[in-house]
Amino acid sequence: MTDALDIRHYSTDQAREIRPVLLEVYAEVYADSIKDDPFNGIERFASGLDGWSSRPGWTCAVGYHADQAVGYAYGAPLPRGARWWGGLLADVDPDLTRETGTRTYALSELMLRRPWRKTGISRRLHDALLDARPEERATLLVRQSHPKVHALYESWGWKTVGDLRPRIEHAPLMHAMLLDLPQR
Numbered sequence: 291m292t293d294a295l296d297i298r299h300y301s302t303d304q305a306r307e308i309r310p311v312l313l314e315v316y317a318e319v320y321a322d323s324i325k326d327d328p329f330n331g332i333e334r335f336a337s338g339l340d341g342w343s344s345r346p347g348w349t350c351a352v353g354y355h356a357d358q359a360v361g362y363a364y365g366a367p368l369p370r371g372a373r374w375w376g377g378l379l380a381d382v383d384p385d386l387t388r389e390t391g392t393r394t395y396a397l398s399e400l401m402l403r404r405p406w407r408k409t410g411i412s413r414r415l416h417d418a419l420l421d422a423r424p425e426e427r428a429t430l431l432v433r434q435s436h437p438k439v440h441a442l443y444e445s446w447g448w449k450t451v452g453d454l455r456p457r458i459e460h461a462p463l464m465h466a467m468l469l470d471l472p473q474r
């Protein structure tokens with residue numbers, strides 16, 4: 291199943307083309323929570339996707355198995371002075387949250403349809419997205435109510451910065467995480 295995986299890369303110019311595929315996978319992966327959790331609603335996700343995919347430097351890696359999209363990861367570089375760290379509740383060195391526009395790549399989404407989980411594909415999508423990034427580090431937010439996903443990221447080398455609650459309505463409490471990216 292994993293041998294036949296084809297990973298295709300998309301950027302802002304192809305966002306309109308890939309949008310229906312990303313929404314379809316999202317609707318399946320988050321089917322249980324879409325109805326009950328306002329933070330996971332399909333409209334909110336679609337508008338977040340449109341915001342992210344129109345950012346300069348947005349990139350997306352989609353995994354295909356026999357031409358069927360099975361999961362994806364996407365993100366974009368944080369702009370200078372980004373609001374990303376605005377909801378950070380931990381007391382950290384101010385330099386840690388200083389965004390220059392070229393310092394940090396934000397991994398916004400990683401998801402995989404259920405039949406393809408526990409196969410290593412999620413890691414391959416993650417690595418395909420982050421491979422050869424010019425930034426010095428990557429960041430992500432993971433819900434504190436999902437400790438196993440947090441542990442998964444830690445097992446991939448991510449370090450926890452502290453608690454963060456995004457300044458968005460209905461936003462849950464998150465762990466903010468950082469990953470050092472190899473410098474070339």
Ligand SMILES: CC(C)(COP(=O)(O)OP(=O)(O)OC[C@H]1O[C@@H](n2cnc3c(N)ncnc32)[C@H](O)[C@@H]1OP(=O)(O)O)[C@@H](O)C(=O)NCCC(=O)NCCS
Pocket residue numbers: 319399400401402403406407408409410411412413431432433435436438439442
């Ligand atoms: C995150 C994801 C890509 C990882 O895929 P994977 O590497 O194949 O790993 P798994 O699916 O086995 O997930 C690892 C563990 O986290 C748990 N987990 C995964 N997503 C979860 C979620 N949204 N909520 C609660 N627990 C979750 C799994 O049940 C698993 O626990 P287990 O080992 O007891 O079975 C995949 O689980 C997924 O698509 N999850 C839904 C979307 C998601 O939560 N994305 C992360 C956003 S930060």
